[in-house]
Amino acid sequence: MTRLTGRALRLTVFVGENDTWHHKPLYSEIVHRAHAAGLAGASVFRGVEGFGASSLIHTSRLLSLSEDLPVAVVIVDTEPRVRAFLPQLDELVTEGLVTLDECEVIRYSGHVDIAGETDAKGKKSL
Numbered sequence: 001m002t003r004l005t006g007r008a009l010r011l012t013v014f015v016g017e018n019d020t021w022h023h024k025p026l027y028s029e030i031v032h033r034a035h036a037a038g039l040a041g042a043s044v045f046r047g048v049e050g051f052g053a054s055s056l057i058h059t060s061r062l063l064s065l066s067e068d069l070p071v072a073v074v075i076v077d078t079e080p081r082v083r084a085f086l087p088q089l090d091e092l093v094t095e096g097l098v099t100l101d102e103c104e105v106i107r108y109s110g111h112v113d114i115a116g117e118t119d120a121k122g123k124k125s126l
Helices: 026-036 079-092
Strands: 006-016 042-046 070-077 097-105
Touching: 006 026, 006 079, 026 042, 026 070, 026 079, 070 079, 079 097
Parallel strands: none
Antiparallel strands: 006 070, 006 097, 042 070
16 A cells, blocks of 8 residues: 655546446546556546536536536546556546646555555555
8 A cells, every 4th residue: 555645746537427438437447547557546526517628517406417427536646656647548538638736645544554564455464
């Protein structure tokens, strides 16, 4: 598990809820690839309203437009690790917005035992 504090880079990918990669949600593929790449963490946030390049407003308040709500995938890690992940996004994201922001991580650590080791699920060894 990554122990991250101090300066970091936040990668945010804005896509539509209905965007897919090989018949599965695009946001899920991004999260799984970030995990496989060993990045510190990734979260998906579903928007309640928004618009993008199409200028069509999607909102959860209108049934007719609630089918493709905005989704943001947020990944935080060190700058070199995030930048190394960008080529995968080039492959995956054909329509959407990707932003990078410098940030500071105040506290992030996995479950660590006395020897500093964790198992695959982040549980302490006894």
